[in-house]
Every structure is written in structure tokens, then in C-alpha cells.
Amino acid sequence: MPRFSSDGVDIAYFDEGAGDPVLLIHGFASTKEINWVNPSWTKTLLGAGYRVIGFDHRGHGASQKLYDPELYHTRLMAEDACNLLAHLGLPRADVIGYSMGARVGAQMALLFPQAVRSLVMGGLGIHLVDGVGLPQTVADALEAPSLDDVPDAMGRTFRAFADANKADLKALAACIRGSRQVLSREEVGRIFQPVLVAIGTRDSVSGAAAPLVELLPDGTQLDIPNREHNPAVGDKVFKEGALAFLKARP
Structure with a gap:
């Protein structure tokens, strides 16, 4: 398994395929395998002709474990994602994040906009603004x-x-x-990239999609029918919607 140092933190990752790069950012307590490989996200994206990159957050999976809460600020985790792209020589990528990974992806889009071509936020709605996770x-x-x-x-x-x-x-x-940082409504309004907000219709964790989409300059809502928070990750509707979004974005 390849690894790199993100400002001194050892991060494990995978990098497969060719084509436009898609960076996958997993949720809390998950791993790149649990969130993306096992539910066939990597297979789906590779089959659609994308280069697929995923990593374990600091403290998760095969990456380095840290025990100081201050080292888990979502800005630092967004920097890990950007540092991985830089390590691979990639100026930018489409980003797909789920739950905490979507929170990190939003920070990435806001703070490092040059690195994010588009953003898929799964499992996180208006709680990006009014909920700390x-x-x-x-x-x-x-x-x-x-x-x-x-x-x-x-x-x-x-x-x-x-x-x-x-x-x-x-x-x-x-x-x-x-990792309990939120974005203000004004900050969400500065995320100019195309954003897809995908949430299960039975998800009681994420917060509603529509209020967040209204704040985004270029936001689109995708409802994942009859899915709660965790099962929505691997849903066919989510995958198909994300592929259609990636195909349609500039």
C-alpha cells in the first residue's frame, strides 16, 4: 500500500486507473476500503474511465494514529487531501466525500478552491452549517x-x-x-464549484439537503430513496447520480 507524508503525518492511499482524477474522502470511523472499495465505488468509477484515488484519514485505517483533538481540525484533514494531490502531481480533482468526508471536502473546496473541480457531498446537508457532526x-x-x-x-x-x-x-x-467545525452561510455561498448534495430520504444524521443546496451558487440535490445514513453510501442511485453529475459538470 503506498504512503506519503502530509506535513509529517503518515497517510495511506491508493491510486488506480487513468483519466480524469476523482478523489474519494471517507467518513468518520470508516476507511478507504469500507467506504469506497467494498461498496464498489472504485469499480464503478474505474469502469467509467476515471482515475480513482482514495486515502485513510489521519487516525483511521492504515494511516498514522494521533491522539490530540486539535490535530483533527477539518482544515488539517482538507490539507491532507490537497497534499495527496500534490504528491501525485495533480493540480486538481473531482472530489467525492461522505459524511465527515463531505465536511472535509467542503473545507477543501472553500479553502483550496484551485484543487477542487467539482464536489459530491454524500450524507451531509444543512448540518454542514448548523451541526458540528x-x-x-x-x-x-x-x-x-x-x-x-x-x-x-x-x-x-x-x-x-x-x-x-x-x-x-x-x-x-x-x-x-x-473535527467539529461548521461553515457559515456566507462561506457556503463562496463555494463556486458545481456541488451535488446526495442524502438518503430516511437519513436522520445529515440534515436536509434542500436548505444547503439553496445556499450553494451551483448546487444540485439528489435524493437517495428509502435509505438511512450508512446504507446510502453504496446505493445504486447514489452512484448513478454521481456519474451523471461528473459527466455533466464543465
């Missing part, structure tokens, strides 16, 4: 002695997921506490 109880659940010691339903879900994937629980808890 997962509640602090999830961090508490990750730090509990065991799953049996977690009373909170959402905390149990993420703790069970992290345990199943043998994740570093302390690193994930630090990430929850450090």
Missing part, C-alpha cells in the same frame, strides 16, 4: 471499557462498528472532539 456521546462510547458499558444508542452503533473493524478507539475519540 456526531455528538460528544459517541466519543464517550469509544472510550468506554466495552460495548456493554455504552447506554447511548448512537454511541453503541459506532462503538460496535469500530470494534468490528479493529479501529483505534482513542484516535477516533480524539477525531470526534477535534
Whole structure:
């Protein structure tokens, strides 16, 4: 597995195919494999003729684990994404992010606009503006002695997921506490790239798509029918909508 140093942080990534580059940014407690390879996103994009690049966030997967919450600011994670493109000699890419990855992608589009050709935001709607991400109880659940010691339903879900994937629980808890940045409405209005906001119609985590699309200068809404937050990641409607969006963007 290739790796590179992003300002001193060791980041694992993959880089496959040829054509226009698409950068995939996974969600919290996930990995590049769980979020993108296993649900066939990489296969779908490669089959459509794209060069597909994905990486594990700091604290996740095969990348370096950090335990200071301040090192998980979403600007730093956006810098990791930009640094990967620079490492590969790519001036820009289309970006697809899911959940926390969409939050990082939005920061990337705002702060490093030259690096983002277009942005697909899956699993994140108006909570980009009025929500700081997962509640602090999830961090508490990750730090509990065991799953049996977690009373909170959402905390149990993420703790069970992290345990199943043998994740570093302390690193994930630090990430929850450090990656709680929102964008203002004015900042969202400065994201000039084409943006697709794709959310499951049963998603209770993301916040509504329509209010965010209204704030974006070039936003499009995609409803993923009858899907909750996590199952929406690999939905056929999401993939087909993203491919159509990439084909139509300038």
C-alpha cells in the first residue's frame, strides 16, 4: 500500500486507473476500503474511465494514529487531501466525500478552491452549517471499557462498528472532539464549484439537503430513496447520480 507524508503525518492511499482524477474522502470511523472499495465505488468509477484515488484519514485505517483533538481540525484533514494531490502531481480533482468526508471536502473546496473541480457531498446537508457532526456521546462510547458499558444508542452503533473493524478507539475519540467545525452561510455561498448534495430520504444524521443546496451558487440535490445514513453510501442511485453529475459538470 503506498504512503506519503502530509506535513509529517503518515497517510495511506491508493491510486488506480487513468483519466480524469476523482478523489474519494471517507467518513468518520470508516476507511478507504469500507467506504469506497467494498461498496464498489472504485469499480464503478474505474469502469467509467476515471482515475480513482482514495486515502485513510489521519487516525483511521492504515494511516498514522494521533491522539490530540486539535490535530483533527477539518482544515488539517482538507490539507491532507490537497497534499495527496500534490504528491501525485495533480493540480486538481473531482472530489467525492461522505459524511465527515463531505465536511472535509467542503473545507477543501472553500479553502483550496484551485484543487477542487467539482464536489459530491454524500450524507451531509444543512448540518454542514448548523451541526458540528456526531455528538460528544459517541466519543464517550469509544472510550468506554466495552460495548456493554455504552447506554447511548448512537454511541453503541459506532462503538460496535469500530470494534468490528479493529479501529483505534482513542484516535477516533480524539477525531470526534477535534473535527467539529461548521461553515457559515456566507462561506457556503463562496463555494463556486458545481456541488451535488446526495442524502438518503430516511437519513436522520445529515440534515436536509434542500436548505444547503439553496445556499450553494451551483448546487444540485439528489435524493437517495428509502435509505438511512450508512446504507446510502453504496446505493445504486447514489452512484448513478454521481456519474451523471461528473459527466455533466464543465
